[in-house]
Amino acid sequence: MHHLLCGLAANPGLSSDLVDRLISIADDDIAADLAGRADLSRAQALALAARVGDSTVQLACEGRLAAADIDPCVWPDAALALLDQGAGREEWTRLFAADPVRERREKLAACPGLPSDVADTLAADPDAGVVAELALWTTPDVAARLAAHPHAEVRRAVACNEATPRPVLAALASGQGLPAARHCLVCDREETPFVHDPQCPRLDCDLPPGASCDGSHESTVHAMWEAALRNPATPVEAVVHFADHPSMLLRWALAARQDLPRQVCARLASDPAPGVRGDLAENPALDDALIRALADDRDPEVRRRLAHHPRVPLDVLTRLARTARIGATPVPRIAAASAAEIEELATSPDPAARMLVAQRRDLPPEIRDRLADDPDAKVVKALAPHPGLTEAQLRAMVDRHGVRVLAKVAANPDAPPALLEDLVRHEPAVQKVFREVARHRGATASALLVCLADTRARRVAAGHPALPPPVIAELLADADWQVVQAAAANPSLPPAVMADLVCRQ
Template identity: 80%
Template sequence: MDHVLCGLAANPALSAELVDRLISVADDHIAASLAGRADLSRTQAVALAERVEGSAVRLAYEGRLTAVDIDPSVRPDAALALFDQGVGRPEWARLLAADPVRERREKLAACPGLPADVVDRLAADPDVRVVAELASWTVPEMAARLAAHPHAEVRRAVAGNESTPPGILAALLKGEGLPTARHCLVCDREQIPFVHDRQCARLDCDLPAGASCDGSHESTVNAMVKAALRNPATPVEAVVGFVDHPSMLVRWTLAARPDLPRQICARLASDTGPGVRADLAENPALDDDLIRLLARDRDPEVRRRLAHHPRVPLDVLTHVARTARTGAVLLPRIAAASSTEVEELATSPDPVARVLVARRRDLPPDIRDRLADDADAKVVKALAPHPGLTDAQLRAMADRHGVSVLAGVAANPDVSPALLEDLVRHEPAVRKVFREVARHRRATDTALLVCLTDGRARPVAAGHPALPVPVIEELLADADWRVVEAAAANPSLPPAVAADLVHRR
């Protein structure tokens, strides 16, 4: 792979003439970079597709190639990309439905707006995987028809299709009103009873791990049940009976449904499976009593997930945040807090509450400034990237709290170039600071040169337009290919140097 040319192909400052030159010598890797260019013309897109067949699919998805540019008999995959966006020609569908490559028929079956005769043909495809793919995406009428298909894999797909009529989904769950399935992928291939070894070493085997059949197609039926439980179109009265299902995975799937009655949520809140309770903890169907119950759960993952519940009371959220790792993210309940609640959190004597609200990036100036002077380093660390802080405030935060807040200060959009230079020279060094500075729009050449000394920041800094030109040229020969590509893609690379690199290869 020529990493210099791959980088140049992504360089936004490259002239149209040099783009044409790269197209003429492109391989798969160079073509991948060229196909992502915002300035690629239709003529260039057509030329690139002719040069590198594999690029046609991406170009079609990005709208660079249209139906007038594609011959489906020559570029069937690109034609399928247009069908996937609903802009393929009907006559193409008839051609592609007869394609000898199963994967293409399968891809076609997932496309919207297919002619009725093509849908009928795909529904009768000799490969059940094609029929199952159709069943996953088709319209209600066809979904209802395929629910009675003799193959359990097709029924599993119907169960996951949100267009399937609710009555059909209920019938699939209850196993009533439909003829018994006669086949599954397991008994199609193996002598039953059979359980697929989870460590199967057969290179030609594509059965799911643990797939099994004793004549009842049990693993596929189990997958069908879970698909129907996940499907929001399945009537809630059809799913509640699975609250005591012997399979924890089935109960786990049920716990995520946002339309569960209160009594079902209460049963799941005491489930023996921590994964069940964890998924339930984020469920908007929970009332305050169940939220408070789960806040005392012995499993830290349950409490962590509860922190992401959109309606968790603030006192519960603060309690949970003390006992579980909630991550350095703005939690939904904090994002939705009223101005009064923001004020209460910011003035709370509990630093955990102040940390939570400090992660907002739309704080009123008076609250933002008050938190900037907070005595707790964790509060200041959470606030440091907040826009609107002055350079004096950011310097004071760095001086007062040191290494714990430096990366946040470096990530602040309003930090001054001079402070960025000071941050990369800080002793002891904070490696994350180098990465933040390397991508900062205000970084100076002085700061970027220091960032180049850090292995993880080096590829980022190599692409920064403020880097001195001689350094960019030197990095084109770097031992790290990521640095080479970033330097070649740097818009500050002189046009003459770019031209020389292209014409020398």
């Protein structure tokens, strides 16, 4: 019954008086669905907040509760949620800065636009976690101050903050110009030297796996370097030396930077770690020579990611399409192709090139229609969901290529109801067709009834508004809770059935 009520709580056809009834019996799960309703009134939001206090955060985030509705002493998490959105009251910030609950001070520290006196209070907080949270989000001047904080965890957070001044980030990356840190999370809790067992059996231990300290806070310093490398505000000249660092994680972080000099890119292109080369492969800093070199990389994932490089030459991309699983989404280079390049690809004798351009969904009608008649099933499969194709074209695809294109034809937004009915009855059946038809806006009741026989499609079809109301009502007793919840949320569920279900409670 619980999943049924959660579905009803999300049903857009539920009347206002039934929403009120559900509010009166709501638990956390039902409240989550009620709070997401577009038609929830302010009075209902307040009633729901009074019934389920934990719903106040969601209600505040969705604009159902305003500052005037919230007492921060009663609903502190909701007040903090509004502060995080910049919609809270300034006096709340001073209240929470002195709150004895550390988690609330941490949440406050992440809020934007804190008054300077509140930021100063949080910067001096005795808990390093609170100060670190402030360091992640604070202004440049406060971040610069916190870079010299005695706790290494705070410095790591400063290195993440893109507002941190560039010279400060350079100092954190080099370790020069700042006093040595005196503490880290490891030596705060353990006798050093200490290395945290990745399989630590202690249930109350929250140290990261492998965290270590021999007095130099090495694991936290490593995390700080990685944060500085990933921070685009860190000057590139301060981090290029990490290209030869023994830590793969640091070289990996460096490979993603888009401001790398060519010589550093060349060094990373021969890195022994495929992950490093994979991140580099998508990096806009690569020149054509390095792109072509990586096209021959022995790792298929590196080649797949190279296909997503925004400037990969079309001839290289076509070659990659033959050897790497690029996926069905148009890669950036194809999405940005000119009209002349689209024509060139569409008329290429290489089916891999035609398949690439067929993935676009804005092809000129003459190119779209030409590719619809392509003899290669992979090309037709890529094109089949393209809008604008006629029923005759879609049926011809099925006649020529059968099960290889069936699911993609079913995904076409313009597939007519009669075709969808034929697709779900095709022999041999293709399971993915049922799921595509179950979510298709043009699916008819008869097609959806066939989809109900497939376990995964049944969960989708149960929520389709074209399903006959008596069938929806029957699905409320289904053995699969996901089917029950989808049926209960179906806007075509008869109002009388909704009322009966709510009134039983």
